[in-house]
Amino acid sequence: MTTGAGSSFGTTCWWGFSPALDLQRECLESSMAHLCLSQDDLPELNILLVGSVDGRHVLRTMSQAHRWPQRRINFYIVENNLEVLGRQLLFLSLALESPEKMGLQEKSEMFLELLGNSLIRSPTAAYLQEKSDLFIRYVTDPDFQQRHLGAVDLSALKFKERDQLESIFRFWRNPDPQAFPIARLWDLRVRQYLGTRYDARRGVCDWDLTMKLHERGARTIGGREFSRWRDTGVAFELREGVYHIPNKTLASGRLLRHKGELVPSRGYWGDIGTGPFLPFGIQSEEPSLLKTINGIPAKSAQEISLYNVTSLFHELAARAPFPPPPPIPEGASGAALAQESPAPNPDPDLQDHKAACPEHVRIHFLPLGCTARLPCKSQYHQHFHLLFFSCSMVHALTPELQLVSAPRATLITGVAAGICPQGYADH
Template identity: 50%
Template sequence: MTTSGEGFGSVTMWGFSPAIDLQEDVRGCLPTNEEGIEVMNILLIGSGDCRHILKTMAQRRRHKKRKIHIYVVENNLELLGRHLLLLTLALEPSDKVGLQEKVDLFSELYGNALIRQQSAQYLQEKANLFIEMITDLDYFDERMPTIDLSQLKYKERDYLEGIFKFWREPNPKYFNISSLWDNRLRQYLGVRYDARKGVFDWDLSMKLHELGAKVVTKNEYFRWRENGVAFETREGIYDRPNNSMACGILLKRRDGERVPCRGYWGDMITGPYVAFGLDAEDKSLFKTANGKPTKTVEDITLHNLTLLFHELSSGQQSIRNDVVAIVEPERRDSESEVTHERTSHREFYAPIPCEEVCVHFLPLNFVNELPRKSKFKNLFNAAFVSASMVHLLVPSLKDIFAEHSRLNIELVKFILDLDKTQVDGFSNRILTMAGDVGFQPSLDQSEALVSNCFAKFNKA
C-alpha cells in the first residue's frame, strides 16, 4: 500500500502563513442590512486551521461596526471538526477556562501530536458535547451561536458525529500517533533516517532560518520533528495521543484499489509555528542578543495567543501581567468527577459573546458549487485561498466576488520541499489564476510574491 510520503502531507492541519485580520484593507462600500449596519462576507478556501477566523473575531472592535459572515470550505471533515473544537475553546468564558489555561490547551491541541492527560480529558469532554450538538442543531445554536452548520449535508453531519466519537476514545492503541509518526518519518527520509538529526539541522538552518524564521530554536524544532510535540507550555508528561489530528483518507494499494485508512497525514517538516509564532505587533519580541533571538517561537506563539484571547473576551488590545496569571488548576479534576456521573453531556453556559460574527461551515469541496447558487452571486468582499487548494480558483468563480473585493492567496514560502523553480512557477501560476477571476496584484509583483507569505489582489 502506498502512503502519503511527502513531508508536506495531504491534510493541512495548520497554515503556512501568519494569521491575518480579514477586515484589514476593506475597499469600497459594503452593503448594509435592515438596521443600516454594514455586512461583510468572507470566503476561506482550505485555510486548514481557524487562525484567520480567530484574529478577525478578536480584532473586530478595531474596525467600524459590521456584521461579518465567514464561509469556510475545507476538503476534509476532520478539519471542520478541529475548527469547531478550537473556536469553542477560544470562546470559553473565563469562569470556565482561565486565560493561561486556554492558551496552554489551545497550543497543545493545535500543534502537538502528543498531549498531556488534562488536555486529552478536555478533548474527550468536548467530543461528548459536540455529539450532543451535532445531533440537535437547536441545541447547537444555543450553545455555539457563532457557528452555523445548517448548510452541511446530513451525511456530513453524521460523519462528524463519528469523528467526535473517535475523539472521545481514551485507549491510545486506536491512534498510536508515536508509531504513525515514526513510520511517516521513515518513509519520508528513507536511507537518511539514521542520519535524521543532520537532516533536521539542515532544514532548520538552511531553510527555515534562511526564510526568516530564526526564532525557531534547535531544541523546539528537533523535538517536533522527532515526536510531533511542538509546544511544551507546562511541566508534565506528553504521552496521550491528540485524537483530533487523526484523519481518514483513501490510500491506493499496490493492486490499484483504494481503501480508507486513518492516520496522521499532516505536515512533518515545517511545523505549526508559522500561524502565530513568526509575526507580532510587538516587534521587540524579535530582538536579538549576540546574534541570537531573545525569544523563542513558543514564547511568541503564547504571547500572541494570550493577546488574541484577551482581546476576544474584553476588547482590550493590551494586557496586564496580573491578568495573564489567571489560572484555575483545580477545575479540570473536580469537573471530571461530575462528567462521569451525569448522563447528559450538555452544557448550558453561554460562550463569550460574539454576535457580530457568524462562521458558516460549507459542504466539502463546495467551491465549484458556489457560482451555481444565486445567493453567492457578487457576495464576497474578501477571500483567502490556501496554497494547497489554489487549484480551485477557476474562472467560473468570477461572479461570486463583489466589486472592490480583496483576495489573499497563500504562497509556498514555508513549504520546504519545494525548490526555487517550483516556488517561482507557483507565483507565476497564481498571477494568471487571479487574473482569470478578475483580480489584479495590489502590490509590486516582486514584493508581493517573494518577500511576503501572501499574494494580495484587488478586484478591478
Template identity: 45%
Template sequence: MVDGFGAITWWGFSPALDFQEKGLEGLHVSGGDGDCEEFNVLMIGAGDCRHILKTISRKHRYPKKKINFYVIENSLEIYARHMLLLNIALESPQKMGFQEKTELFLEIYGNSLIRSHSSQYIVNKANEFIKYVTDLDYMKEMMPIFDISALKFKERDQLEAIYKFWRNPDVKVYDISKYWDDRVRKHLGVRYDNKQGAFDWDYSMKLCEKDAKIINIHVYSQWRRNGVAFETREGDYDSPNKTLASGMIFKVGGDRIAQRGYWGDIVTSPFITFGIECEEKSLLKKANDMHMKTSRDVSEYNVLSMLYELTNNEIYVMPKQDGKDGTKKEEAKLTEITEDEEEEDVNENAEEPASSESTGETAKLIQIEDVTVNFLPLSSAQELKKKSKYHQLFHLVYFSNSMVHNLTPEINTLFSERACVMLETAKFMLDLKKEQTDEFVKKVSSMAKSVGCEPQTLCNSDKDSAFLKFTFRRKDQS
C-alpha cells in the first residue's frame, strides 16, 4: 500500500537549486582553460520543475551558455505538470501580471482544491497541449523550450489522454477531497480520530527538527487536513486540481485493477521546495524565536522573484514599506502588479478566461533563448548508456532520493570528463527515523564512491543538508 510519501512525486523533498551555481562552482565543464558553450543537465526523478525554473531564471547571472535539461521521471503526469507550470512562468506580462502568475503557479503546484478561474485555465491549456503533443512542429513553433521527440509514440498518446482528462468539465470525475481523506485515514489508522494531534506531533517533533520552523503549524495542519497549501487570494477553493490525478495498479485477489486517485505526498508538504530558503533575509527574521513570516510568504516571494528575473534578466528587489519619513525605496519594482491593476485586468478579461488561444501578440509566450527541456522515456536512466549520443554528455547529474538506485557504476559513461553529481538526501522524509536518514546518507555516499565520485561537501546527518554533492573525474584524464 502507498505510504505517506506517496507513489508519485508531485513536488520534491528538497529546496529548489540553481544548477549553474552548483555545477559551475569550482568546476570547469570542459578540460583546458575554458568552459564549453553548453551546459547539459540530467535530472532523474526530481518530481517537479523547481530546479529548472530557478536555473533558467538566474541564467543571466552567469556567462552566456546554452542549457539543455534532460528529464527522466516514472510518471507521464509529471511531464504534463512540467509543461503546464513552466507555461505559466512564461506567460507574457502583458497578458498576466507577476502577482497573478505567482498565485496561479503556487495554487496549481501545491493545492488539492483550486479556484474555478484556475480550473478554467487548466482546461484551456489542456486544449493547447493536445495540439502540441500531436503535432511536434506546431509545438516547436509555439513552445520551443520543450522537446518530447525522444518519447515513445505510446507515451505521447498517454500524454494526450492526460490532457483530455484535464479538460473534462465534470468536477465530479475526480473527487480529490475524498481521495485525500482516504489516504489520510489509511496512513493514520487508529490515530485518525485524533488526527490534529498527529499533525501537531509531526510538526513539532519532526518538521521543526529539520530546520523548517518557518512552516507555520497552522498552515501545515491545514494542508495535512485538506491538501490546500496556498491560499494567496480570497476566493472559493472548491474545484479539484486534476493535475494531481494519477492511476495505480492494485492487486485484488488474483486480478490487477487500475484505480485513479491522489497518490502523492500527504506528510512532508509542498512548502519545502520554495518556502524555507530565501535570498531576501528580511523574510526569515524572527521575534521571540518565532518567525515573523510563514513559508507561504517565502514561497510567494521566491516564485515571484524568479518570474521577474525570467522576464527582465535582472535581480528582483522587493519593494520596502514606507519609512518614518513617508518615502519609499526608489528601487521598488513591479508597479504593474498592484492590486487595483490586477483587479482591473481580471475584470477586463472576465468574459474570456486566461488562454493563449487568442491570436494577438500578447498571447505569445516569453521566449527563453538557449534553453531546452528534453523529456526522455520513462525510467530510461539505465538505457541511456546504450546510446552513444549521451556518452560523456552531462556536466551535472541530479538524482532524487527515490531514484538514486539508478546510480550504478555503468551510468558514469554518461558523465562528462569532469562532472557534478547531486544527490537528494532523505532529510525531509518525515516518516523516517534519524537512524534511517543517517543510514541513507552512508549508503548513497558509498554508491557514489563506487561510481568514481569524490564528495565536495561533508554531510553525515539529516541536519546538515538536503543534498550531497560529488565530483566525478575520469581517471584517464589529466
C-alpha cells in the first residue's frame, strides 16, 4: 500500500475521496426490511462507518432524515487516529450550532475553512479556540457532554484515548502560530512529494489535475483553485479577509527516526494530491451548478461546495430542502450562493453552548481500529444494517465482520463510492 509520506496522499487522511452520501438512500430495501424496533417503537437503523474521516456522510444523512419514514438512526464511527476523531466532533458541533448563535453563511464558510484550509481567518481561529475549551470539558466530564451534545456518545472510548484527545484539544487552543508553522510544513510536504520535479511543480500540478482528477470525473475542480491549494494549502477563499492563522486541526503526530531513535514529531502528513474538493464540490442535487459552457464547468468546486454545505446546514435546521439558487450574474462571488446572516456572537459562558441535537439520531465514537474486535462483542451480533469502509480502511473489511452484519446488510466501500486514489486501491 503506497500511502506513505512520500506519496501525494500522505499517512493521515483529513477529508474523504468520495462525495457525501445520504446513507438511508444508499441502504438496500432488503436491509430496511430487517430493521428492529427500538424501545420507542421506531425502526432502528444501525450504520457502521470505518474511516469516513470528515463526518460528511453523517451530516448529509442527518440533514435529509426528514425525507424518509421516521427511524431511529445509530451511527458507529471507527477511525485510525484521534486527530480525525477530534475533527469530526468539531464538525458535528459546528453543524448543530443553533441559528441564534451562528448564521447560515458564517457556519458554511467556517466549516469549509476548517475542513480544507491550511490557513484560516481570525474569527474562525477564535471559534476553534472557544470550542477547544468546550471539547476538553466533553472528554473529561461525560455528564457535561451529555447535557450539551446529547446526540454524541463518547463512552466507548478508552481512558487513554480520552487523555490523548484532551492533549489534542489543548494544542488546538494554543494561540501561538509558531506551534504549527503550516506554511513551512506545507512547502516541505510538497518538496518531499515532488523531489527533483519541484522546479517544474506548475506542470506537475496541471498533470495531476487533468490526468488524476478530471479523468476520474472531478471536472468541476478548476486549474486556478487547484493550483492555489497545491501551492499554499488554502482551498476555499470565501471571504476577502486575511487567511493567516494556521489551522491546527490539520496537525498530526508521527514517530520519526533521528540518530537511530524514534522521536515524536508533529507536522502536516496529509493529502496534497486531490484536495478537499471531492466531499462537497463535484456533485450536487441542484443541476444548474453542474452545467457546462463550451465543455467547461460554469461553477467552480468552491462554489459548488459552498452551495452544498449551505444547503445541508439549512436542511438540518429547517427540516426542509434548501431553495434553489437564483441566477447569479457573471462574475458574482461564490458567497452569493449563501444567504446573508449575522456573524456569530460567541458567549464565553460554556453553560450556554448547548447544541440543537437532532431527534432520533445517536452518534457513537468507538475505540481506534476496533473493527477486528467487534465480532467478539455480543451486543454487535447481526447489529449493522449498513457498513461503509473508506478506501484507506478497506483492509479492515474481513470475513469475520459477517457476524456483526444484519441479514441482507448493505456494504459500501470507498473504492466504489468515489474517486479512489491509486495507492489506496492497490491494497
